[in-house]
Amino acid sequence: MREIEFGELSDLAGQVIGISGWHTIDQERVNQFAEATGDHQWIHVDVERATREMGGPIAHGFLTLSLLPMLGAEVMRVKGVSRGINYGLNKVRFTSMVPVGSKVRLRQKLLAVEPRAGGLQLTMECTIEVEGAERPACIAETLTLLYS
Numbered sequence: 001m002r003e004i005e006f007g008e009l010s011d012l013a014g015q016v017i018g019i020s021g022w023h024t025i026d027q028e029r030v031n032q033f034a035e036a037t038g039d040h041q042w043i044h045v046d047v048e049r050a051t052r053e054m055g056g057p058i059a060h061g062f063l064t065l066s067l068l069p070m071l072g073a074e075v076m077r078v079k080g081v082s083r084g085i086n087y088g089l090n091k092v093r094f095t096s097m098v099p100v101g102s103k104v105r106l107r108q109k110l111l112a113v114e115p116r117a118g119g120l121q122l123t124m125e126c127t128i129e130v131e132g133a134e135r136p137a138c139i140a141e142t143l144t145l146l147y148s
Contacts, residue, residue: 001018
């Protein structure tokens with residue numbers, strides 16, 4: 001994990017901050033997400049049918065997106081921060097599937113740092129990669145507010 005001082009964030013704009021470790025997406029996690037969200041579409045939770053019709057079940061796109069806080073915590077920690085707030089997303093694209101049983105990781109790039117509301121607004125490009133896949137599963141541009 002990369003540790004960054006709050007006052008040094010602006011110097012890192014345009015740089016890849018780091019890459020998380022690999023995490024396996026198992027069927028239990030997919031099922032728990034389905035329960036939490038009410039999204040029980042067969043391509044995610046019906047293992048037999050998904051295996052028969054498409055080679056196996058896949059993770060929900062929004063499950064993949066929801067991994068950003070966990071994976072991001074492995075990439076960097078900003079020292080001197082009293083609180084951080086998820087401010088939103090500019091853009092999200094699900095560019096390929098995450099097969100159940102595969103491993104994912106986050107590649108995080110700091111696009112911009114701007115003064116905002118007494119703190120700093122970070123714009124990050126978050127790319128969730130699937131081990132062995134040619135294309136990433138998700139590319140999201142996130143907005144975070146940090147306060148010292």
